[in-house]
Amino acid sequence: MIEYLNIIFLETYKILFLLVPVLTAVAMIVWLDRRVWAFVQKRRGPNVVGPFGLLQSLADALKYLFKEIIIPASSNKIIFILAPVVTMTLALIAWAVIPFNENFVIADINVGILYIFAVSSLGVYGIIMGGWASNSKYPFLGAIRSAAQMVSYEVSIGVIIINVLLCVGSLNLTDIVLAQENLWFIIPLFPMFVIFFISALAETNRPPFDLPEAEAELVAGYQTEYSGMMYAMFWLGEYANILLMCALGSILFLGGWLPPIDTFPFNFVPDSLWLIFKMLFLFILFALVKAIVPRYRYDQLMKLGWKIFLPMSLVWVVITASYLFYFELLPGN
Amino acid sequence: MLAHSLFFYAFSFIAIFSAIMVTASKNTVHSVFFLILDFISISCLFIMIGAEFLGMIMLIVYVGAVAVLFLFVVMMLNVAQQKKQWFSSFGSSKHIPLGVLISVIIFFELIIVIGGWKYKPEVVSSIMESQSIGVSNTHSIGNVLYTDYIHLFQLSGMILLVAMIGAIVLTYRKRAGLKRQSYFSQISRERSDSVQLADVPNKKGVDIDG
Numbered sequence: 001m002i003e004y005l006n007i008i009f010l011e012t013y014k015i016l017f018l019l020v021p022v023l024t025a026v027a028m029i030v031w032l033d034r035r036v037w038a039f040v041q042k043r044r045g046p047n048v049v050g051p052f053g054l055l056q057s058l059a060d061a062l063k064y065l066f067k068e069i070i071i072p073a074s075s076n077k078i079i080f081i082l083a084p085v086v087t088m089t090l091a092l093i094a095w096a097v098i099p100f101n102e103n104f105v106i107a108d109i110n111v112g113i114l115y116i117f118a119v120s121s122l123g124v125y126g127i128i129m130g131g132w133a134s135n136s137k138y139p140f141l142g143a144i145r146s147a148a149q150m151v152s153y154e155v156s157i158g159v160i161i162i163n164v165l166l167c168v169g170s171l172n173l174t175d176i177v178l179a180q181e182n183l184w185f186i187i188p189l190f191p192m193f194v195i196f197f198i199s200a201l202a203e204t205n206r207p208p209f210d211l212p213e214a215e216a217e218l219v220a221g222y223q224t225e226y227s228g229m230m231y232a233m234f235w236l237g238e239y240a241n242i243l244l245m246c247a248l249g250s251i252l253f254l255g256g257w258l259p260p261i262d263t264f265p266f267n268f269v270p271d272s273l274w275l276i277f278k279m280l281f282l283f284i285l286f287a288l289v290k291a292i293v294p295r296y297r298y299d300q301l302m303k304l305g306w307k308i309f310l311p312m313s314l315v316w317v318v319i320t321a322s323y324l325f326y327f328e329l330l331p332g333n
Numbered sequence: 334m335l336a337h338s339l340f341f342y343a344f345s346f347i348a349i350f351s352a353i354m355v356t357a358s359k360n361t362v363h364s365v366f367f368l369i370l371d372f373i374s375i376s377c378l379f380i381m382i383g384a385e386f387l388g389m390i391m392l393i394v395y396v397g398a399v400a401v402l403f404l405f406v407v408m409m410l411n412v413a414q415q416k417k418q419w420f421s422s423f424g425s426s427k428h429i430p431l432g433v434l435i436s437v438i439i440f441f442e443l444i445i446v447i448g449g450w451k452y453k454p455e456v457v458s459s460i461m462e463s464q465s466i467g468v469s470n471t472h473s474i475g476n477v478l479y480t481d482y483i484h485l486f487q488l489s490g491m492i493l494l495v496a497m498i499g500a501i502v503l504t505y506r507k508r509a510g511l512k513r514q515s516y517f518s519q520i521s522r523e524r525s526d527s528v529q530l531a532d533v534p535n536k537k538g539v540d541i542d543g
Contacts, residue, residue: 004336079366110469114389121397125369128401132362132408144405151401158393171386171471300514 014106015096022095026239027057033239033287040291064232072134072225079133084230087126087237091244094119098247099174101257101271112173113161116248117154120203123241124150127205127212130234131222142221145298146205146212152305153202159313160196163189164252166320169331177256179331184255192316193253195309197285200245202305204238206286208293209301242286243279250278341381348374361407369400386471 031046031054038045046056071077097112099105109115124147131143165171167188168179186193202209213221223234250256257275259266296304324330351370358364372395379388478486533539 076362109385111385111389111471114386114393118389118392118397121393124397124401128404128408129366140408144408147401147405151398154397171469303514 011106018095018106019092022092022240022243023236026236026243027061028054029243029283030057030060030235030239032283033290036284036287037291040288061232064229067228069228069230070225072136074135075225076133076135079129080225081230083126083130083133084226084233084237086129087123088233088240090119090123090126091237091240094244095240095247097173098244098251099177099256100275102174102178104272105174108172108174111171113165113171113176116173116244117158117161120157120241120244121150121154123237126234126237127222130226134222134225136225138218138220139222139224142212142214142218142224146222149205149209149211149301149305150203152302153199153309156195156305156309156313157199157203159310159317160192160199161252162317163192163313163320166317166324167331173251173256177251177258180255180258181262184253184258186253189253189316189320192313193249195313196249196253197282199305199309200249201286201289202301204242204245206242207290208295210295211298211301214295243283246279246282246286247275249282250275254278254282337381341378344374344377344381348378362404365400365404365407368403369396372396372400384470386469386474 034056035045035047035053046053049055049059071080094116096106097109097115099108127146127150128143131139131141131146134140164176164185167185168176170176170179201207205212211221212218213223218224223231226234256278257271259269259271259274348371351367351374354367355364355371358367372391376388376391376396379385379391531539
């Protein structure tokens with residue numbers, strides 16, 4: 001019995017040690033997102049609360065917390081309440097397999113990359129549930145758009161992941177990072193990195209692919225009927241997903257926690273800081289794209305996913321596999 | 334071991350309960366959500382018996398793709414809520430004997446199939462070997478799927494491809510008067526394709542098309 005309690009205590013400690021920084025980071029990147037956006041548009045952005053406006057997200061969270069939660073009378077109440085919970089939970093449980101350095105990972109499972117892929121493909125349910133349960137036109141349209149969009153872009157993300165897995169020979173995220181010790185995969189697989197980045201934008205409903213919540217057409221899409229803390233949970237879940245995609249991108253292509261060159265000034269920096277730098281780099285790219293690219297039309301979005309990204313990444317799988325086979329570089333031989 | 338069996342019973346209870354609720358709930362959208370819960374708890378059971386690859390594939394394929402399409406169709410069709418549940422309304426009970434008959438037949442077929450199931454002897458030994466030397470089950474599935482069962486694997490892929498093409502052919506129709514965007518013709522447009530300079534005589538106009 002004591003053993004069980006010990007294990008449970010240890011695991012809870014590890015989970016809190018991960019989740020509290022992740023949630024803090026989510027609050028910080030919301031601020032960063034707004035600052036970058038403002039910077040591109042020559043505005044100041046949030047700079048009043050705290051130093052440089054760093055505490056703006058905290059103030060927002062407090063505001064949401066004290067607002068009334070309004071549940072529409074004609075909504076399906078259980079599913080309406082479950083939707084933000086599902087979004088938030090799914091955005092957080094995926095962090096269990098992200099390795100921050102060679103030793104710090106909560107669950108070092110064999111099928112880590114499949115786990116992340118499965119969890120991110122479940123993410124669409126929060127949006128569909130919210131959109132349907134609101135029992136209102138705009139949320140429903142937003143949910144339908146989002147479902148089609150996320151399913152389409154998952155396909156190309158899956159094929160891109162296959163490219164990386166061909167070079168690694170393992171589904172374990174730690175192995176994927178360790179396989180990049182000599183060469184980050186962004187160099188041989190650069191086109192795949194670009195497609196991954198754009199697909200990740202679409203997968204997380206970020207601009208220019210934010211059609212599920214296109215404010216010009218759909219008010220706020222699936223979030224229209226939500227208020228108070230429930231709206232904030234959708235928001236937090238969305239940003240946690242974005243951060244997760246940044247982490248996945250840095251693990252798959254940018255060598256995870258590995259320093260760029262394994263010499264003195266670089267390997268003196270702690271491993272997990274390198275991962276955080278890479279995630280920040282990717283996130284600033286995400287934020288810049290939001291500021292400078294206009295929104296796609298829906299048919300263009302679908303065409304991009306199915307007719308351009310999917311064939312390109314499939315051809316690249318063939319190229320990678322043939323190259324590795326011809327030069328006998330296939331892992332596991 | 335105690336925690337293991339507790340989790341096992343919890344997941345199997347959720348699986349059976351949600352499987353019943355799929356047919357019993359009044360609202361069709363709720364049925365699909367219970368179906369999703371069923372898929373998730375079954376993939377948890379897969380993971381608990383050590384088949385983590387199968388469990389994850391189950392989540393990705395069934396929950397991430399198939400059930401989304403189910404939900405999509407059910408929501409789009411806007412199926413009216415059933416007024417009564419099947420087990421509480423006697424008006425619709427005339428279908429129950431037929432349903433019971435079919436399920437009994439399927440049950441016995443399953444027993445026959447599982448009872449007569451035989452593995453190739455070398456496959457069993459290779460699975461045992463791979464487990465004993467600590468190869469992950471992703472590797473061992475790959476070893477079997479791409480060697481001994483490659484033809485069946487390819488064949489099932491072909492069947493899926495045929496079904497996909499069939500569905501596209503059935504729903505594809507050419508609509509007249511529809512304007513489509515073509516990126517290539519847009520990008521490859523030159524100035525000479527679209528701009529024409531003409532000397533326009535005064536008070537006569539010009540016939541561009543001629």
